Amino acid sequence: MTTADLPGEAGLDDRVPFLARLEKQEREALLGLGRELGFRPRDVLLHQHEPSSYVLLVTHGWTKVTAAAVNGYEALLALRGPGDIVGESAALTGRPRSATVTALEAVRAVVVERDRFTAFLSGSPAVSYALLGLTSDRMRAADQRRLDFASMSVRERLAALLLELAHTNARYTEAGVELLVPLSKQELAGSVGASREMVQRLLRDLRARGVVVTGRRTLLIVRMDVLRRIARAGT
Secondary structure (H helix, E strand, O other): OOHHHOOOOOOOOOOOOOHHHOOHHHHHHHHOOOEEEEEOOOOEEEOOOOOOOEEEEEEEOOEEEEEEOOOOOEEEEEEEOOOOEEOHHHHHHOOOOOOEEEEOOOEEEEEEEHHHHHHHHHOOHHHHHHHHHHHHHHHHHHHHHHHHHHOOOHHHHHHHHHHHHHHHOEEEOOOOEEEOOOOOHHHHHHHHOOOHHHHHHHHHHHHHOOOEEEEOOEEEEOOHHHHHHHHHHOO
């Protein structure tokens, strides 16, 4: 995998994956520490609460990061794709994993044992700083999202989420903007802090207005302009 294969812009923010932040030599050295494995859709790569023994460097495909509450409610925390690192927080702190990572499609990832990963960081300040920058960017983005969502209705949050996915995980076609990440209604609900039934009702309304077309784990946005109005003003 090369930097050209990785998504992202020139400015470093939470959307620029970890491997894209590294120099070629550093990236190749890090990937060389582990072995690449394949995962099928819905396979669990990491389990919440399990001890940390390795980190994963995603080289192909998309995953979802979820956390389950005591009452069984599952929240979608993030999507991680090519070039992203997962499991690094538990590896660095020695604490149990805080979330579950599940393949949304066919995924390939390089598995690096925890001891090898931390030893590599100790001998590579540039990679350590890149990881610190990534962590900071992710925290800042999460804080901003919580701030934005706090003032929004569920309808507005759903519109904002669909717009975010349209800009980061979608393909533009003549028919509209097709989301590439196959999220279920429950997963969409977990991302906006709502019930599955509420999201189902909102999607039914958007379909009736000709804003989206939905199928089993598929979603096509036909009217981006309407979603923008909803997200901004709740029309």
